[in-house]
Amino acid sequence: VRAMALQRRASTVGFDWNDPRAVLSKIREEADEIEAALDRGDGDELADETGDLLFALVNLARHVGADPESALRGTNAKFERRFAYIERALAAKGRALEDATLEEMDALWNEAKGEKAAASAPNRAKGAP
Numbered sequence: 563v564r565a566m567a568l569q570r571r572a573s574t575v576g577f578d579w580n581d582p583r584a585v586l587s588k589i590r591e592e593a594d595e596i597e598a599a600l601d602r603g604d605g606d607e608l609a610d611e612t613g614d615l616l617f618a619l620v621n622l623a624r625h626v627g628a629d630p631e632s633a634l635r636g637t638n639a640k641f642e643r644r645f646a647y648i649e650r651a652l653a654a655k656g657r658a659l660e661d662a663t664l665e666e667m668d669a670l671w672n673e674a675k676g677e678k679a680a681a682s683a684p685n686r687a688k689g690a691p
Contacts, residue, residue, distance in 0.1 A: 565620040566630065582625040589618045647674035 572578060579585050592615040599607040623630035648670040652662055659667075 563631065565617050566624055569621050569624055579621075579625070582622060585618060585622045585625050589615065589622060592618050644671055644674040647671075647677065 592611060596608065596611045596615060599611050620630045623633060648667050649659060651670045651673070652659060
């Protein structure tokens with residue numbers, strides 16, 4: 563919320579990008595700076611650059627008319643649904659999360675994404691449009 567307010571205020575005096583693609587370029591720049599900080603292993607710099615990236619992402623949301631908090635809440639809910647699918651699928655096989663490989667969990671994640679797509683697709687068998 564604070565990042566959005568700061569950006570709106572700056573925008574009122576013309577300190578803003580005119581194109582969301584320019585914001586995307588800034589996001590890429592910030593991601594590159596995070597990668598460089600990872601290479602240096604500098605925790606303080608990583609925290610600082612991560613903050614810069616988050617600030618730029620809020621700016622993108624503002625430019626495309628998305629509420630960043632609502633968007634993140636939606637993504638959190640999507641993550642929770644998909645992760646719960648992984649837990650249920652493994653439990654159905656008598657397996658614990660801790661015993662699954664990353665590859666197994668990733669495959670189940672992709673299944674969960676497919677479940678959502680299938681659930682939102684029209685049901686033609688019942689005559690739905």
